[in-house]
Amino acid sequence: MLTPADLTLLQQDRAALLGRITATLQADPRIVAAWLTGSLGAGSADSLSDIDLWAVVADADCAQVCASRQEYCAQIGAPLLILDGPQNAPAGGAALLALYPATLGVLQVDWYWVPHSQALLPPDAQLLFAHGEIPPAAPAPARAAAQIGPRLTQQTTFFWAMLPIVAKYIVRENPWKVLELLRLINWTHEEVKALVGARATAPTFKDMPPGAPPVDAQSQIAHVRQLAAAMEALGPQIVACGGTVPTAAIPPIYRTLELAQPER
Incomplete structure (x- = not known):
């Protein structure tokens, strides 16, 4: 059973991993913006929550970044496991799941890469940074x-x-x-x-x-x-x-x- 100290350590490890991810993305001139979705984006995360990370890539560079997506996520640290998720990929982009080592086991990051021209910021996302304009996703229209x-x-x-x-x-x-x-x-x-x-x-x-x-x-x-x-x-x-x-x-x-x- 996890103790309060264990839960605190999990949060610290996740925060450190997210910090490395954010720094890597911000330093990459091909990355226009990044945000979190899921429970971290919505502000309802607990100590066991995964990182759901979206990276907006300049259109001219998106194909190259997506083709080297496994190498890209390894810049943060050597993943223990990588699972491609083409069924979850946004239009023109890519998606994968990566497990990174943590003090008490593993940390999961769900990576999503999307071209700038296709990017819409969800209402329940937490924006990490933006070097360019990202339009908000329109609310779903009411249906008759x-x-x-x-x-x-x-x-x-x-x-x-x-x-x-x-x-x-x-x-x-x-x-x-x-x-x-x-x-x-x-x-x-x-x-x-x-x-x-x-x-x-x-x-x-x-x-x-x-x-x-x-x-x-x-x-x-x-x-x-x-x-x-x-x-x-x-x-x-x-x-x-x-x-x-x-x-x-x-x-x-x-x-x-x-x-x-x-x-x-």
Whole structure:
């Protein structure tokens, strides 16, 4: 178990690594700007948070920098491991994950390189420096009910359809499958909240319910019922935004959840 002293050391090592990265980027005339995203960018980082680093490269130099990206990130210090991430690369850029040695193990840096002409500063980013102008990313335009209604209907119906399936696996005492499905329906609930304006941003794969995961049947059913009640409460907002709610199915679905309740 990590002690408070360990957590402090992790933060110190990360700050030192970030300092070396920032100094290296600032000294490179090809780099126009750099910023942090993720929890460090949003100001919600803890001692275990990774570094999500974006480097804006002059258009004329971007292809060369991206081609030598592994050598580039080794300027900071010899990485223990490098994993290319082409699926995460911005348009015209590159991305990779690098693990660097730390006092208590490793520090992860997710590197992103983007050409200057494609760079937009996200609203939840922390700017490290800028030698040129970086326009802010425009907020996502509000969508009309005609645009979000079908998606709301799909996701709301999907949510309620999944609850009897979760109940089935709770009765079968298959905790791994239950946890997989709980994460899925939680994410679906969060997406519906975002669509109706009940949360500011769309959910990501990193979003998790607060607290410890429910591992026994009693707490799993309780968690499902809690999510069901929260989704049911969104009903008026779903309808107001052009979606539909499968109201006739909800009472029988609740009865199915009662059947999965231990020691009925």
